[in-house]
Amino acid sequence: MKQKIGRIFRLYWIFTQQFIKRLLEYRADFITGALAFFLGQFFNLVFIFVIFSNVPQLEGWTLDQIIFIYGFSLIPRGIDHFYADNLWKVAYFLIRRGEFDKYLTRPIDPLYHVLLEGFEVDALGELLTGIVLVVAAANRLVLTFSPLKILGFIVAVIFGTLIYTGIKIIFASVALWTKQSGSLLHLVYMTSDFAKYPVTIYNLLVKTIITYVIPFAFTAYYPAAWLLTGEKPLFSLGGTTAAGIILMVLGRLLWNRGISAYESAGS
Amino acid sequence: MRFKAYTPFTSAGIQSAIAYKWNFLGFFFGQIFFTFVMFFLWRAVFRYTPGGLIGGFTFLDMTLYIFAANITGFLTDTDASYVVGEEIVQGTIAMRLIKPVSFNLSILFTELGQKLIIISMVALPVFAGLEWYGFTQSGFVQFSLPTFLLYMISAGLSYLVMFFFDVCFGYLAFVFKNLWGINILKFGILNFLSGGMIPLAFFPPMIQRVMGFLPFASMRYTPVMIYTEKYHGLMILSAMGTQILWVLLLYGLSRLIWKLTEQHLTVQGG
Numbered sequence: 001m002k003q004k005i006g007r008i009f010r011l012y013w014i015f016t017q018q019f020i021k022r023l024l025e026y027r028a029d030f031i032t033g034a035l036a037f038f039l040g041q042f043f044n045l046v047f048i049f050v051i052f053s054n055v056p057q058l059e060g061w062t063l064d065q066i067i068f069i070y071g072f073s074l075i076p077r078g079i080d081h082f083y084a085d086n087l088w089k090v091a092y093f094l095i096r097r098g099e100f101d102k103y104l105t106r107p108i109d110p111l112y113h114v115l116l117e118g119f120e121v122d123a124l125g126e127l128l129t130g131i132v133l134v135v136a137a138a139n140r141l142v143l144t145f146s147p148l149k150i151l152g153f154i155v156a157v158i159f160g161t162l163i164y165t166g167i168k169i170i171f172a173s174v175a176l177w178t179k180q181s182g183s184l185l186h187l188v189y190m191t192s193d194f195a196k197y198p199v200t201i202y203n204l205l206v207k208t209i210i211t212y213v214i215p216f217a218f219t220a221y222y223p224a225a226w227l228l229t230g231e232k233p234l235f236s237l238g239g240t241t242a243a244g245i246i247l248m249v250l251g252r253l254l255w256n257r258g259i260s261a262y263e264s265a266g267s
Numbered sequence: 268m269r270f271k272a273y274t275p276f277t278s279a280g281i282q283s284a285i286a287y288k289w290n291f292l293g294f295f296f297g298q299i300f301f302t303f304v305m306f307f308l309w310r311a312v313f314r315y316t317p318g319g320l321i322g323g324f325t326f327l328d329m330t331l332y333i334f335a336a337n338i339t340g341f342l343t344d345t346d347a348s349y350v351v352g353e354e355i356v357q358g359t360i361a362m363r364l365i366k367p368v369s370f371n372l373s374i375l376f377t378e379l380g381q382k383l384i385i386i387s388m389v390a391l392p393v394f395a396g397l398e399w400y401g402f403t404q405s406g407f408v409q410f411s412l413p414t415f416l417l418y419m420i421s422a423g424l425s426y427l428v429m430f431f432f433d434v435c436f437g438y439l440a441f442v443f444k445n446l447w448g449i450n451i452l453k454f455g456i457l458n459f460l461s462g463g464m465i466p467l468a469f470f471p472p473m474i475q476r477v478m479g480f481l482p483f484a485s486m487r488y489t490p491v492m493i494y495t496e497k498y499h500g501l502m503i504l505s506a507m508g509t510q511i512l513w514v515l516l517l518y519g520l521s522r523l524i525w526k527l528t529e530q531h532l533t534v535q536g537g
């Protein structure tokens with residue numbers, strides 16, 4: 001086991017070195033990509049400010065609190081986007097073009113290989129915006145961070161990230177049967193837009209979906225609300241942890257079944 | 268110009284849109300989720316606004332606005348810069364030089380075919396849904412055929428503005444080689460400045476004045492304001508006049524760039 005983990009880290013380092021070489025070659029491209037995602041967040045913020053220029057609070061949340069929740073939502077999303085972006089390629093075209101076969105011929109678990117192979121620098125646009133917003137909003141709200149809250153924050157970020165990755169693995173796995181599932185993954189992934197704002201503004205249907213069906217609300221609103229108010233720790237953090245673990249296990253199982261059912265697209 | 272030469276492009280566009288319908292349907296549903304997020308945010312805001320009026324918009328106005336803006340954005344969206352950029356990077360643009368049809372127009376007619384499918388599969392159901400929603404909220408039918416026809420004409424002009432703007436943008440591939448990053452950047456900027464998220468009337472007056480000299484309002488805002496009946500009479504005339512002006516201007520610019528390309532193009536052989 002120890003040897004196995006050591007091997008993965010060594011491979012990780014080798015892949016990272018290759019990746020940095022690529023990064024240096026296409027520098028301008030990576031910078032514009034990160035800038036694009038940063039600007040996307042910026043416009044969303046302008047939208048929030050316009051909304052709050054009309055009302056002092058929204059369903060019991062102040063502007064600073066909303067910014068905190070919004071910023072928090074970008075952190076797990078950004079981390080997942082950074083290291084697990086290749087799953088999109090599996091869903092969209094790697095299998096359809098027959099390029100997926102290469103992962104099966106290598107002496108390394110195909111899922112690890114897909115995840116190790118590339119990083120998405122664009123994600124830094126999201127991640128950094130998220131961190132800046134959380135810090136700025138926490139400052140303005142004069143939030144005190146006890147060791148317990150810091151621990152809770154870390155747990156929420158880790159398992160929130162796993163929720164994203166788990167969902168992506170599940171819906172990328174579908175492509176192992178259907179050759180492509182990009183549109184389906186896109187559709188599911190986009191429901192995460194709902195999670196950036198307090199779930200209290202939604203109707204029952206949307207609330208139920210993003211809490212229990214595609215539990216993106218646990219990547220942002222629930223843990224962030226706990227950090228802000230200290231209420232319902234078990235539901236918020238427990239839910240995030242449980243959802244993260246369940247989705248990853250489901251993803252892994254489905255992926256394994258998909259790999260055994262996989263037939264190459266051929267040429 | 269011989270339109271007949273371009274009809275095969277349109278039927279090819281229709282066929283490819285039908286073949287890849289899940290691609291654009293997936294994209295469409297992804298986009299409309301965010302519109303629902305905005306809907307719920309505005310709903311909460313209007314609930315706490317005494318009088319229920321923000322910037323001259325009632326909640327119903329705002330709902331119609333954001334959904335109409337979303338679907339109009341979908342109708343006027345174009346892949347022109349992607350097609351142009353790809354041909355430049357791959358070098359296949361050289362083949363376009365020997366064909367007796369215009370490069371820009373052949374892309375345009377292919378996309379028109381795709382738009383026909385999008386209109387029938389997505390736009391008409393959405394507008395029917397919006398009218399139905401308006402009826403349940405206000406108690407009377409607001410649909411007026413002349414307004415809708417004006418909307419369709421204006422949306423068509425918006426598409427042409429977008430298209431020729433995007434063609435010019437695509438030629439940037441001569442400079443940047445890979446357009447993926449700046450394309451996302453462009454999408455974000457256009458979406459915001461053309462009124463995709465917030466009505467332009469909500470912007471500060473100074474920014475609005477600057478926007479008057481830019482093509483963004485002609486790309487989406489004008490048809491949406493016509494559909495929601497915020498524009499009347501002369502206002503419609505002047506806004507659509509501005510759209511036509513931008514179509515001509517950007518068309519001229521794209522022609523100019525193509526002429527320059529023809530003279531200076533060097534493609535590395537394979």
